[in-house]
Amino acid sequence: MKALCWFGTGDVRVEQVPDPEILNPRDIIIKVTLAAICGSDLHLFDGYIPTMQRGDILGHETMGEVVAVGKEITNLAVGDRVIIPFTISCGRCFYCEHELWSLCDN
Amino acid sequence: VPILENVLPSVPAPTDLHIKKSVTVNKPVEEVYAYWRNLENLPRFMKHIKSVQTLDEKRSHWVAAVLRDMEVEWDAQILVDRPNEMIAWESLPGAKVENRGNVKFVQAPGGRGTEVHVSLEYLPPGAALGRVAAGVLNFVTEHQIKEDIRNFKHILEAGEIPTTEGQPAARGDAWYEYTKREEHRA
Numbered sequence: 504m505k506a507l508c509w510f511g512t513g514d515v516r517v518e519q520v521p522d523p524e525i526l527n528p529r530d531i532i533i534k535v536t537l538a539a540i541c542g543s544d545l546h547l548f549d550g551y552i553p554t555m556q557r558g559d560i561l562g563h564e565t566m567g568e569v570v571a572v573g574k575e576i577t578n579l580a581v582g583d584r585v586i587i588p589f590t591i592s593c594g595r596c597f598y599c600e601h602e603l604w605s606l607c608d609n
Numbered sequence: 610v611p612i613l614e615n616v617l618p619s620v621p622a623p624t625d626l627h628i629k630k631s632v633t634v635n636k637p638v639e640e641v642y643a644y645w646r647n648l649e650n651l652p653r654f655m656k657h658i659k660s661v662q663t664l665d666e667k668r669s670h671w672v673a674a675v676l677r678d679m680e681v682e683w684d685a686q687i688l689v690d691r692p693n694e695m696i697a698w699e700s701l702p703g704a705k706v707e708n709r710g711n712v713k714f715v716q717a718p719g720g721r722g723t724e725v726h727v728s729l730e731y732l733p734p735g736a737a738l739g740r741v742a743a744g745v746l747n748f749v750t751e752h753q754i755k756e757d758i759r760n761f762k763h764i765l766e767a768g769e770i771p772t773t774e775g776q777p778a779a780r781g782d783a784w785y786e787y788t789k790r791e792e793h794r795a
Contacts, residue, residue: 558780593767
């Protein structure tokens with residue numbers, strides 16, 4: 504697939520990278536149809552995030568079509584259209600149980 | 610943490626290494642206690658412990674990775690085992706690196722599960738084995754134990770330690786090899 508990759512402060516490039524795979528039974532893979540650029544992408548672009556590594560893929564507010572689901576996924580199916588929020592939440596901690604996903608502990 | 614590599618072997622270490630960390634786990638105290646009480650689970654979240662083998666009701670055999678190329682083994686025994694409250698253990702005489710630890714489980718307020726309070730202590734080494742013990746003390750850092758305790762929470766709550774490992778990127782040699790293969794195919 505093509506992906507926008509970070510190569511350093513102020514240096515991002517669209518590159519060919521390996522296709523994603525289902526690595527975890529709770530993964531899904533989507534084909535991105537549109538992506539938003541978030542204000543926090545500027546922090547990455549401007550070099551303020553010390554954990555960034557050369558070659559990392561950017562983009563965390565996207566939408567698209569589900570093309571693969573892990574075997575523990577029960578609420579989505581291939582062909583569904585979804586919007587991806589910036590949070591990655593476990594669904595099982597105190598905060599997730601109270602629908603406060605952006606506070607996820609895990 | 611004292612930097613013992615710079616200390617002459619005959620000079621006793623200035624202080625013990627004593628680390629205390631706490632975390633709240635959104636699971637009932639029985640479940641949290643039971644996971645820890647099976648000491649063979651410890652290597653799943655404690656990075657410096659490579660394996661723990663249960664020998665009998667009280668005793669266990671521990672293998673710790675102290676440096677990239679060095680392991681230390683010892684036998685330990687459980688001193689206190691109060692179900693759903695506390696477990697305390699201590700290395701048996703003859704351990705190259707004397708150590709002890711305890712973990713307390715307290716029901717958290719507001720239905721938030723279980724508070725887990727961990728205390729680990731590594732004692733100053735005998736002079737002759739200073740280098741082995743110094744390896745442990747360099748490896749077992751407060752920061753690492755904090756990460757370990759967080760991983761304990763991740764396993765119990767989320768059922769896994771979250772990671773991005775294996776996800777695609779344009780990083781380093783792996784990506785270079787990939788692009789070469791792709792060019793070759795085209």
